Amino acid sequence: MRLRLKIGICLSFFILGPLGCYVPPASKPMPATRPVESAMIPVKPQKREESYIISQLDHYFVRDWRYIVIHHSASASGSAADFDKYHRKKRRWENGLGYHFVIGNGNGTSDGKIEIGNRWKNQIDGAHAGVEEYNHYGIGICLVGNFNESRPTSAQMASLSTLVEYLKNRCRIPAENVIMHRHFRQTECPGRNFPYYKLLANTYF
Numbered sequence: 001m002r003l004r005l006k007i008g009i010c011l012s013f014f015i016l017g018p019l020g021c022y023v024p025p026a027s028k029p030m031p032a033t034r035p036v037e038s039a040m041i042p043v044k045p046q047k048r049e050e051s052y053i054i055s056q057l058d059h060y061f062v063r064d065w066r067y068i069v070i071h072h073s074a075s076a077s078g079s080a081a082d083f084d085k086y087h088r089k090k091r092r093w094e095n096g097l098g099y100h101f102v103i104g105n106g107n108g109t110s111d112g113k114i115e116i117g118n119r120w121k122n123q124i125d126g127a128h129a130g131v132e133e134y135n136h137y138g139i140g141i142c143l144v145g146n147f148n149e150s151r152p153t154s155a156q157m158a159s160l161s162t163l164v165e166y167l168k169n170r171c172r173i174p175a176e177n178v179i180m181h182r183h184f185r186q187t188e189c190p191g192r193n194f195p196y197y198k199l200l201a202n203t204y205f
């Protein structure tokens with residue numbers, strides 16, 4: 001029966017083809033797919049990149065993290081590669097970059113770009129806190145900039161908010177454990193102008 005059906009389909013193709021029933025792909029009506037495609041394109045192209053990077057985080061196994069610690073770089077520019085070089089050469093840290101994530105400000109990398117450090121990929125302790133407990137259990141996120149002198153960009157805050165939400169859910173970290181470096185250490189980090197309460201309330205915008 002199946003063979004007969006196949007033969008039937010083939011025959012009808014050859015017979016109907018020349019009669020105009022076969023529609024070549026080029027003349028297929030296009031408008032049906034267009035609205036779906038355009039609806040999927042985010043307003044900001046950058047948003048797509050953030051979402052892509054966040055989706056990449058699903059590939060990494062996570063261990064028992066308890067805190068998310070926010071820092072600024074206290075420099076006007078920088079990137080994960082710049083800080084990695086500094087931490088390896090000047091601080092002589094074997095594992096390089098002390099943070100798990102770096103969020104760029106447009107000077108060194110693109111504005112709002114999330115860079116994933118090797119310490120996150122390998123799920124190893126950070127070197128960002130200066131306190132054993134927070135280096136071991138704290139996920140270190142560094143925003144490029146000096147927020148004693150300026151403020152984080154909107155793109156940085158959007159990326160930070162997305163990343164923090166992801167990490168809270170993925171690692172089951174309660175909101176009260178999303179903290180600033182200065183909460184447990186004598187430092188101004190992440191700067192006087194860092195909008196911590198707006199981040200927590202998700203009302204930055």
Ligand SMILES: [Zn+2]
Nearest residue numbers: 071072181189
């Ligand atoms: Zn810090």
